[in-house]
Each structure stands twice: as C-alpha cells, then as structure tokens.
Amino acid sequence: MTALVLLLALIGGWEAYTRLSGIDEFVLPAPTAIATALYDDRALLWSNFTVTAGEIGLGMLVAIVLGLACAVAIHFSAGLRRALYPLLVGSQTIPIVLIAPLLVAWWGFGLAPKLAIVALVCFFPIVVPTLDALDRVDADLRKLMRTFGASRWQTFRMVEAPAAMPGVLTGAKLSVAIAAIAATLAELAGSDAGLGNLMLKAIPQFETARAFAAVLILSAFSVALFALLALAERRLLPWAHQSRGTAP
Amino acid sequence: MLTRTRAAEEAPTQVESGLGSVSLRDVCKTFAAPRRGADPVAALGGLSLRARAGEIVAVVGPSGCGKTTLLELVCGLSEPDTGTVDAAPAALMAQRDLLLPWRSAVDNAALALRVAGVPRGPARERAAALLHDFGLAGFERARPGELSGGMRQRVAFARTLLSGRTILCLDEPFAALDALTRQEMQDWLAGALLAQPRTVVLVTHDVEEAIVLADRVLVMSPRPGRVVATLEVDVPRPRRRSDPALVALRERALRELRA
Numbered sequence: 001m002t003a004l005v006l007l008l009a010l011i012g013g014w015e016a017y018t019r020l021s022g023i024d025e026f027v028l029p030a031p032t033a034i035a036t037a038l039y040d041d042r043a044l045l046w047s048n049f050t051v052t053a054g055e056i057g058l059g060m061l062v063a064i065v066l067g068l069a070c071a072v073a074i075h076f077s078a079g080l081r082r083a084l085y086p087l088l089v090g091s092q093t094i095p096i097v098l099i100a101p102l103l104v105a106w107w108g109f110g111l112a113p114k115l116a117i118v119a120l121v122c123f124f125p126i127v128v129p130t131l132d133a134l135d136r137v138d139a140d141l142r143k144l145m146r147t148f149g150a151s152r153w154q155t156f157r158m159v160e161a162p163a164a165m166p167g168v169l170t171g172a173k174l175s176v177a178i179a180a181i182a183a184t185l186a187e188l189a190g191s192d193a194g195l196g197n198l199m200l201k202a203i204p205q206f207e208t209a210r211a212f213a214a215v216l217i218l219s220a221f222s223v224a225l226f227a228l229l230a231l232a233e234r235r236l237l238p239w240a241h242q243s244r245g246t247a248p
Numbered sequence: 249m250l251t252r253t254r255a256a257e258e259a260p261t262q263v264e265s266g267l268g269s270v271s272l273r274d275v276c277k278t279f280a281a282p283r284r285g286a287d288p289v290a291a292l293g294g295l296s297l298r299a300r301a302g303e304i305v306a307v308v309g310p311s312g313c314g315k316t317t318l319l320e321l322v323c324g325l326s327e328p329d330t331g332t333v334d335a336a337p338a339a340l341m342a343q344r345d346l347l348l349p350w351r352s353a354v355d356n357a358a359l360a361l362r363v364a365g366v367p368r369g370p371a372r373e374r375a376a377a378l379l380h381d382f383g384l385a386g387f388e389r390a391r392p393g394e395l396s397g398g399m400r401q402r403v404a405f406a407r408t409l410l411s412g413r414t415i416l417c418l419d420e421p422f423a424a425l426d427a428l429t430r431q432e433m434q435d436w437l438a439g440a441l442l443a444q445p446r447t448v449v450l451v452t453h454d455v456e457e458a459i460v461l462a463d464r465v466l467v468m469s470p471r472p473g474r475v476v477a478t479l480e481v482d483v484p485r486p487r488r489r490s491d492p493a494l495v496a497l498r499e500r501a502l503r504e505l506r507a
Contacts, residue, residue, distance in 0.1 A: 140346055
C-alpha cells in the first residue's frame with residue numbers, strides 16, 4: 001500500500017516536472033507520453049517483446065539445465081569440484097559487454113549468442129545455491145540412509161535432491177532479475193529484433209518515450225517471472241517455509 | 249496409545265528370523281586431532297559390551313564419553329582401531345528425529361522400505377498400520393513440521409522398526425523433548441518394545457531412562473570411554489518409576505557415574 005502511494009507520488013512528481021520545466025520530450029518523456037507510446041506502439045512492442053521473452057525464457061532454461069548438471073557433477077566428485085569451481089567463478093568475471101559483440105561476430109544476429117549470454121550470466125546464481133543446498137544436507141541423514149542400506153544414488157534421489165530444491169528455486173529467482181539485463185545487452189551487441197534492439201533504434205529516432213515503454217515492459221516481465229517462481233516455490237515446496245527445526 | 253494384541257497379531261514389522269545379538273570386545277577408537285596442534289581424541293578405550301538376542305542394554309555416561317561412537321561401530325558406520333565388533337545389521341535412531349520435511353508422516357515411516365525396494369503402495373500400507381498402532385491415526389498425511397516433538401519421535405521410531413533390522417541403536421532418542429513428553433515417550437517405548445521385541449542398545453545420559461527401559465545398564469567412564477559398572481535391572485515389566493528397586497538402582501548408577 002505504502003509502496004503504491006510512493007510510486008504514484010514519484011510518477012506525479014515526474015509528470016509535474018516534465019510539464020513545468022518544459023524539458024524536451026526526447027530527453028525526458030513524461031509518464032503520460034510513455035503511456036501513450038505504450039498504447040500507440042503496442043503491436044511493435046509486442047512483436048519485439050516476444051523475441052526478448054523467448055531469449056530470456058530459453059536462456060534461463062539452458063542455464064538451469066547446465067547449472068543443475070554442473071552442481072550435481074561437482075557434488076558427486078571432489079575432483080570435479082577442484083577442477084570446475086575455479087573455472088565457474090572465473091566465468092563470472094568475463095565482461096559481458098566485451099564478449100557479447102564477439103559472440104555476435106561468431107554466431108550471427110540470431111538466437112544463439114543471446115542464449116549463450118543469458119545462460120552465461122544466469123548459470124552461476126543457479127549453481128551456487130543449488131550446490132550449497134546439496135552440501136548442507138545433514139551428515140546424520142546420510143548416515144541414516146547408510147544404515148538402511150541405501151546406495152549413493154538412492155540417498156541422492158530420496159534425500160539430497162529434494163533437499164536441494166529450495167536452493168534451485170532461489171537460484172532461479174536470482175537469475176530472473178539479471179536475465180533481462182543480459183538479454184538486452186546481447187541485443188545491443190547485435191540483433192535485428194527484440195526490446196533491446198528497439199531501445200537502441202528508438203533513441204536516435206528521438207522516440208525516447210518508446211524506449212522507456214520497452215524498459216517498462218521488460219521490468220514488468222521480470223517482476224511477473226519472479227512472482228511466478230515465488231508462487232511455484234510456495235506451491236511445490238510448502239515444507240521449506242514451515243518449521244525450521246526439522247530441515248535437513 | 250498402543251494396542252498390544254493387535255500389534256502382535258498383525259505384526260506388520262515382525263522380523264523374519266530370530267533376533268540378532270551384539271558383541272563388542274576390547275574396542276578402541278581414536279579420532280584424528282580436530283585441528284592442527286590439538287591432540288588426537290581417544291573416544292573409546294577398551295570397551296566391551298554384550299547384548300543377547302532380545303535384550304535391552306542401556307549405556308549411560310557423561311557427555312562426550314564416546315557413546316555415539318559406540319553406536320556408529322555397532323551400526324557399521326565406522327570400524328574400530330582395535331578389538332572386535334560383532335553385530336547383525338542394526339538400525340539407528342538419533343536424538344534428532346531426522347524426518348524428511350517434504351515427506352508425509354507415512355512416507356517418512358516407509359523410507360527404509362522404499363530403500364529396500366518395496367513398492368510405494370505396500371510400503372505405505374505397512375507404515376500406516378504401524379503409525380496407527382503408535383497412536384498416530386489421522387496424522388498419516390501430515391508433514392513433520394505439523395507434528396509435535398513426541399509425534400515426530402514416534403514416526404522416527406516407526407521408520408526404525410520398519411527397516412526390518414533386528415537390532416536397534418537408540419542414541420538419546422528423547423533428549424530433545426521436554427521432561428513431561430520424555431517420560432510419556434519412555435513409557436510408550438517400553439510398551440512398544442514389549443509388543444515387538446528387538447535387541448536394543450540404548451545410549452543416554454538420562455539415568456532414569458536407562459533404568460526404566462533396560463534389562464542391563466552399563467556405566468561408562470569419561471573419555472576414553474569404557475565400562476566401569478554393570479547394573480542388572482531385574483524388575484518385571486511394566487515398571488513404575490516409583491518402584492523402590494528402580495529408585496535404589498538409580499541411586500547406585502548415579503554414584504557410579506560420579507565415582
């Protein structure tokens with residue numbers, strides 16, 4: 001409620017400032033101008049939105065699949081942990097701004113470089129909480145499974161994998177926020193469609209309101225994805241929010 | 249809380265053949281120093297213990313006298329440095345219930361059966377029957393987070409029994425409960441073991457718990473742990489805590505512990 005009031009006050013102040021100061025619309029468009037752009041350009045925005053949403057969705061899917069595979073591999077093998085973890089951390093220091101144009105040069109303007117960049121950025125926040133959750137599984141629980149004669153795989157399937165699910169979802173939630181930025185950056189580096197592409201073209205055309213509208217859509221999409229994941233977490237893992245005393 | 253005849257008739261957890269026995273002889277176990285510069289930790293120093301088939305043996309001792317190490321040896325989770333450990337496969341029940349928070353009570357109780365490859369349906373049926381005997385009818389589908397501490401320990405005990413092991417290792421099973429629930433659970437466990445006998449090694453620092461439940465109580469020394477006194481509890485069951493014979497034994501055990 002207070003958040004809504006604050007938001008309205010902010011938008012009101014913005015609107016008042018643009019009207020009273022007489023600032024050029026292509027420098028700072030008024031909220032009403034952005035709303036108008038949102039409506040007038042809806043077909044254009046929508047067609048570009050579907051491109052970017054696809055890049056974010058598929059990129060995150062790639063990141064989740066690779067991230068989980070990597071986390072499980074590291075969890076099972078101390079050797080892989082020593083070999084892979086430094087590489088993983090290193091992968092996060094690659095400046096995306098630098099590598100994005102290179103990837104475009106290698107793979108063209110299509111989907112491939114976008115997927116690679118979104119996946120590269122989202123991979124790490126998925127691996128780390130997943131691996132942490134796997135490592136934090138109570139040693140006594142593993143012992144218990146051993147007294148039942150459970151194999152390594154059974155212990156993983158019945159105890160470790162379910163225990164890691166909250167970590168996976170935390171990772172996915174962290175990724176959502178940065179996936180949109182990654183997709184935009186990838187499009188800025190070279191693309192023929194998408195909201196990032198639209199923003200890049202809108203500024204020199206003095207269609208600043210349209211660029212703002214694109215940003216607005218991208219934010220709304222990220223918030224919606226995040227909310228969806230939070231909902232899935234509450235639905236699928238209700239136990240993770242109950243008593244902490246019994247958490248493994 | 250427990251219908252003894254029913255449990256005996258249907259015997260959802262009856263073990264196939266006779267009960268196993270446990271025999272530890274002159275067992276020593278030393279752990280590497282916990283950190284650089286510290287001394288290695290001698291947990292057990294020449295401990296001997298025998299539990300005949302169907303016998304309940306309690307081990308009491310001060311904190312850190314190697315009680316948990318002893319149970320891990322019996323369960324085959326670790327090997328002794330010297331001495332021999334001779335025991336049929338044993339199931340372990342710890343102070344913490346270690347229930348899986350995402351599984352319902354019945355699925356938690358059925359965990360060992362599922363590990364053994366029993367299909368979900370029959371495993372659930374057997375687990376539900378036992379939970380019913382344990383006074384948990386109606387809570388089969390509840391998750392551990394929705395159960396009280398005493399209920400969770402009963403689910404954990406059901407899981408331990410359903411593992412089909414003839415030897416149970418109980419590691420301070422009720423230490424995490426409040427005093428009142430603890431007494432309730434001790435009486436309940438005594439009844440449950442009367443209905444479904446097992447060879448039991450019970451480790452505890454609660455002397456009264458040991459005397460109320462066990463056929464024999466071993467008193468352990470501080471680290472490195474070994475047995476310093478053996479008390480036979482020749483009191484028929486069901487036992488009353490106020491029984492003068494039990495009270496006298498408790499006093500004796502406490503004296504041995506302080507010695």
